[in-house]
Amino acid sequence: MTNPTPPSRTTAFIEQVERYAAHNYHPLPVVLSHGEGAWVTDVEGRRYLDCLAGYSALNFGHGHPRLVARAQEQLHRLTLTSRAFHNDQLGPFAEALAGLTRTEMVLPMNTGAEAVETAIKVSRKWGYRVKGVPEDAATVVVMEGNFHGRTTTIVSFSDDKVARDDYGPYTPGFRSVPYGDADALRAAVDDTTVAVLLEPIQGEGGVVIPPEGFLRDVRGICDDAGALMVADEIQSGLGRTGRTFACDHEDVAPDVYVLGKALGGGLYPVSAIAADAAVLGVITPGSHGSTFGGNPLAAAIGHEVVTMLEEGEVQRHAASLGDHLAERLRPLVTDPEADRGLRAVRVRGLWAGLDVVAAGPSGRELCERLMARGVLAKDTHGSTVRLAPPLVATRDDIDLLVDTLEDALAAED
Ligand SMILES: *Cc1c(COP(=O)(O)O)cnc(C)c1O
Numbered sequence: 001m002t003n004p005t006p007p008s009r010t011t012a013f014i015e016q017v018e019r020y021a022a023h024n025y026h027p028l029p030v031v032l033s034h035g036e037g038a039w040v041t042d043v044e045g046r047r048y049l050d051c052l053a054g055y056s057a058l059n060f061g062h063g064h065p066r067l068v069a070r071a072q073e074q075l076h077r078l079t080l081t082s083r084a085f086h087n088d089q090l091g092p093f094a095e096a097l098a099g100l101t102r103t104e105m106v107l108p109m110n111t112g113a114e115a116v117e118t119a120i121k122v123s124r125k126w127g128y129r130v131k132g133v134p135e136d137a138a139t140v141v142v143m144e145g146n147f148h149g150r151t152t153t154i155v156s157f158s159d160d161k162v163a164r165d166d167y168g169p170y171t172p173g174f175r176s177v178p179y180g181d182a183d184a185l186r187a188a189v190d191d192t193t194v195a196v197l198l199e200p201i202q203g204e205g206g207v208v209i210p211p212e213g214f215l216r217d218v219r220g221i222c223d224d225a226g227a228l229m230v231a232d233e234i235q236s237g238l239g240r241t242g243r244t245f246a247c248d249h250e251d252v253a254p255d256v257y258v259l260g261k262a263l264g265g266g267l268y269p270v271s272a273i274a275a276d277a278a279v280l281g282v283i284t285p286g287s288h289g290s291t292f293g294g295n296p297l298a299a300a301i302g303h304e305v306v307t308m309l310e311e312g313e314v315q316r317h318a319a320s321l322g323d324h325l326a327e328r329l330r331p332l333v334t335d336p337e338a339d340r341g342l343r344a345v346r347v348r349g350l351w352a353g354l355d356v357v358a359a360g361p362s363g364r365e366l367c368e369r370l371m372a373r374g375v376l377a378k379d380t381h382g383s384t385v386r387l388a389p390p391l392v393a394t395r396d397d398i399d400l401l402v403d404t405l406e407d408a409l410a411a412e413d
Helices: 009-020 064-079 090-101 111-133 152-156 182-188 214-225 248-252 296-311 313-332 363-372 395-410
Strands: 030-035 039-042 045-048 105-109 139-144 174-177 193-198 229-232 256-259 272-277 342-347 352-356 376-380 383-387
Touching: 045 395, 064 296, 090 105, 090 256, 090 272, 090 296, 105 111, 105 296, 111 152, 111 193, 111 229, 111 256, 111 272, 139 363, 152 352, 182 214, 214 229, 214 248, 272 363, 296 313, 313 342, 313 352, 313 395, 363 376, 363 383, 363 395
Parallel strands: 139 174, 139 193, 193 229, 229 256
Antiparallel strands: 030 039, 039 045, 105 272, 256 272, 342 352, 352 383, 376 383
16 A cells, blocks of 8 residues: 655645634645745745735835844833833834824824724714814715725725625715725815825725825815825835835825834734824823733834834835836736736836736736745735835845746746
8 A cells, every 4th residue: 555645734734724714815825934034935945035025014024133133122021011001112112103204193003904993083083073073974085996904894985895795784984986086086075074094005906006196186185175184004104115105205294194014014013093183182091992002012113113214224225126126027018918918017116016918817827826936926806916025125036026927927837
């Protein structure tokens, strides 16, 4: 009798997680065990360039020495106090983040969705207490194609059927307009509008960049309507686009920044909103909270992230590598009817959305081909592949990425 080949370690881990964890994701069949900088290693010892970077939570790469050192130091000192007591880390972090966002104060949470929820609550309360909107009449205008997280309220204003279906009854009070359409936005705001909530670039939507001037238009429409401009910079912010915030590309300052992902350096969930006291001042003791929000470990890591961004080197590197990436991707755009190449490419900083041609491999198939060639990326909405390598990647890494992409697009498999 011949011994059956033992299952590979990869297969064993995948079978285990499929059996014992709910199937709310459809991961590529790779099991990672180590990471350093822009590179990760799987349980078979194969190395990959990580071009998803934890949906931009890993802007500083895996295990950034400065972030790990600061986290380790804090792990040994104090990790959690709850907000029932003060700790010596939150104040310095809050002051630094207010400085980075040029706002007066911050409200720390943990995940991105919680920060979005916080922004919605603050906007509504501001609407009732400051703007004078009649009780329970507040509306928030959002954009079609948005992604702001997974809570019941947030999926209430998503137009992604898979994210939304079967989770009703839905939270009322939201109006949706086409992304990038200033006229539609102007028509949608009225006396009940407390906020316009948008991503300055839609990440999950496929790295969708609005028409030049749109963010300035949103700013003007909000000013005219007396509504808050709330920028969800959870994925677009903190260096990804080559600037500290994506809003910086149009020199626009929103009333409320919503931050997450890279704020925790890829080590820990850290999120926050930042705004002036005229807005965040509506929050009073007991009116909002979180057991873990603003804990000393989160604050220490977040503070180190902010310090690195204050120095500006990360943004400059992302901008220059991004220019190189854009230059190398442009020739891959072919006729939409072709069976090779890409239908369209959008790049801002080190962030690219690639639309595949209909006759070629799907987004998922292209990602599988890339994986087989040592590059990890993820499709979004089937026909778009998002590239978001860690901002610590090198020019050689970017060349390897595009060489591998060319090879994967040309492949017969
Ligand atoms: C990822 C993301 C969120 C949600 O963040 P979580 O930490 O997953 O809750 C919200 N908004 C945007 C723009 C995001 O990219």
